[in-house]
Amino acid sequence: MADPRLLDQAFHRLMRSIVESGRALHYAELAREMGSGVEEGRQLLLAVMQAYPIGWLHPDTDYIASFPPLNNLPTQYRVSVRGEQKWFAQCGFEATSVTWLFPGATVRVEAPCLDCGERMVVEMRDGKFVTVDPPGIVGHLNWGFGPSRGRPPFL
């Protein structure tokens, strides 16, 4: 088991990287930032993802796919901050949490409705709604939470 302080440091660097640039560090970049060898960086990444199981690696790789509330792999939930669109939310639910990564800024989430393809916009600042268009937007959980249901967690 990795040292909890190391896990905290690695998590923090990964989260900062995806917030600042729109993509999370690769484990080799993480290793460099942590001052460790590349393989140690890879092991550290695996340990972080084990400790943070709401995120995941792309299957059969060591590439971060999801690091919620943001996603390394593009989703339909495009996130813009200060007019710049370089982030994606993990899912529609996590999209409402992205506001907490950008204190003081308006976070715009734009996504097509999976039924009709028409645009939806949700803007939030410090947890409060600024814009909801259309006003009737709802969240929907298709399979229920929990690993036992064996369905894609992002639905």
Added chain:
Amino acid sequence: MNLFRSEEHARRWTQFNPQSEEGFINLPDLAGFFGTETRHHMLDANYLSAWFPKRAAERRAYLEQIGKATPFWLGTPSPS
């Protein structure tokens, strides 16, 4: 875990699970659910060790507060 323009849009979605009628949540409740205290600390240097472990209890408490403390939402096994 998606957003839809309305409940009717969700029900028309080709992948809609007919057993997910209880899976709707209005936007303010959703923002509350994903905006509990631990979420405010995701950028803290000790988030993983100090805050993330508190998340499950916090979520449960919030779901109870909004009347959604069911197996579907809690992620606990359904009664057989």
